[in-house]
Amino acid sequence: MFERMGDVLKTDRNRASAYEHDELTYRINGAAIAVHRELGAGLFESVYENALCIEFEKSGILYERQKRFQVKYQGEPVVIWLRIWL
Numbered sequence: 197m198f199e200r201m202g203d204v205l206k207t208d209r210n211r212a213s214a215y216e217h218d219e220l221t222y223r224i225n226g227a228a229i230a231v232h233r234e235l236g237a238g239l240f241e242s243v244y245e246n247a248l249c250i251e252f253e254k255s256g257i258l259y260e261r262q263k264r265f266q267v268k269y270q271g272e273p274v275v276i277w278l279r280i281w282l
Contacts, residue, residue, distance in 0.1 A: 220257070223255055223257055224252075224257060226255075227248060227251040227252055227255055227257065228248060228251075230251055231244060231247045231248050231251055232244075234247070235247060245261070249261065
């Protein structure tokens with residue numbers, strides 16, 4: 197069985213992998229919306245990061261704060277270490 201999704205043709209076999217992160221994405225978005233509703237706009241990024249960590253813990257979402265990784269372009273380092281917030 198085939199199903200067209202946007203410009204990609206999905207089969208029954210790979211449909212599960214296309215949706216495997218939907219629930220987690222929904223939960224993460226919900227946590228971000230909850231933080232924004234509570235705090236509003238205009239605060240420092242660190243305030244939102246701390247609040248989002250609290251919301252992740254309440255929701256049982258596993259995370260790593262400020263994960264470091266190396267960025268490469270054509271095999272060469274572009275940025276030695278980049279931090280991803282949360």
